[in-house]
Amino acid sequence: MAGVSDLSAHTGYWLRMVSNAVSLDFARKVAGEGVTVAEWTFLRALYDVEAMAPSALADRMGMTRGAISKLADRLVEKGLVSRFDDPDDRRAQSLSLTAEGRQKVPILARLADINDAEYFSALNAEERLALDRLLKLLAERRGLKTVPVD
Amino acid sequence: MAGVSDLSAHTGYWLRMVSNAVSLDFARKVAGEGVTVAEWTFLRALYDVEAMAPSALADRMGMTRGAISKLADRLVEKGLVSRFDDPDDRRAQSLSLTAEGRQKVPILARLADINDAEYFSALNAEERLALDRLLKLLAERRGLKTVPVD
DNA sequence: TATTGTTATACTCTATAACTATA
DNA sequence: TATAGTTATAGAGTATAACAATA
Numbered sequence: 001m002a003g004v005s006d007l008s009a010h011t012g013y014w015l016r017m018v019s020n021a022v023s024l025d026f027a028r029k030v031a032g033e034g035v036t037v038a039e040w041t042f043l044r045a046l047y048d049v050e051a052m053a054p055s056a057l058a059d060r061m062g063m064t065r066g067a068i069s070k071l072a073d074r075l076v077e078k079g080l081v082s083r084f085d086d087p088d089d090r091r092a093q094s095l096s097l098t099a100e101g102r103q104k105v106p107i108l109a110r111l112a113d114i115n116d117a118e119y120f121s122a123l124n125a126e127e128r129l130a131l132d133r134l135l136k137l138l139a140e141r142r143g144l145k146t147v148p149v150d
Numbered sequence: 151m152a153g154v155s156d157l158s159a160h161t162g163y164w165l166r167m168v169s170n171a172v173s174l175d176f177a178r179k180v181a182g183e184g185v186t187v188a189e190w191t192f193l194r195a196l197y198d199v200e201a202m203a204p205s206a207l208a209d210r211m212g213m214t215r216g217a218i219s220k221l222a223d224r225l226v227e228k229g230l231v232s233r234f235d236d237p238d239d240r241r242a243q244s245l246s247l248t249a250e251g252r253q254k255v256p257i258l259a260r261l262a263d264i265n266d267a268e269y270f271s272a273l274n275a276e277e278r279l280a281l282d283r284l285l286k287l288l289a290e291r292r293g294l295k296t297v298p299v300d
Numbered sequence: 301t302a303t304t305g306t307t308a309t310a311c312t313c314t315a316t317a318a319c320t321a322t323a
Numbered sequence: 324t325a326t327a328g329t330t331a332t333a334g335a336g337t338a339t340a341a342c343a344a345t346a
Contacts, residue, residue, distance in 0.1 A: 036334095036335070036336090038335080038336075063336090063337085064337080064338070064339085066337095066338085066339085066340090067336075067337070067338090070335095070336095089345080089346075090344080090345060090346085091344065091345045091346070092345095
């Protein structure tokens, strides 16, 4: 075929369209709680542990240390995260949730639940399960493991 | 359930993870041709017509006129797009591809084909068809029509 | 020398709104 | 007054790399 394929000929096009719409909806919901999607991901990661080094968080979120540093600045300023110096290694730090941050995570998680339910209610149970399965299959076979942020 | 749901409990999470990975791969490919994904979408839209007003393009791409204006600046500077004044309405302009721009679109379209084929080769024909169908179904039922850019 | 984290720079995209010229 | 397009500002994310302190 010599023709120039249309944008809509690609699965990636539809994937991006749907993904952007879901993310935009979610971004607006968490903005109502004063945080961005990246900040939510950051807070959620800290929720499961006592504390975590910025570098570990960077690995886990697939971001650079520089990006984590800026994100942490914002969250400290918002009173949701605390920085501590590591007593054993004076180069190192650890990050953890403040009481306020820990209180905020379930609220944000609830918004994520609602957003997902709302958005994918356009599919019936069978269709939704199939979509879920295909996406996980793709992620697994392509070796994806980075937490998506934007 | 009183628990805080995990990020990976949401279909939107997997959607974003896969979509980001596909888009990042594609962004790197078109960067090799000196354009961004938004610029590719812009060029592709102009390919089908003689000329188009910035405001029409803004509607079509779901971007503001300001964003289109900046994008057009860059593409004009790269020699891929031309601006013309409308002789009938002196407020209005029209945008069209230069010869170089018109030559570039098939090359970029080919990269889009390759990226899609490459990425979704992780699925077999049946799975891929199912994914395509579910995404289109979702886009239709949610009334999505904006061209995804990022 | 290598590593931890910070900082600086630059670029893309987004959103809002002020602004100019024209209708 | 309304419309077409530009411009300014600010915020969020990305990437690269220089940097200070410490190991």
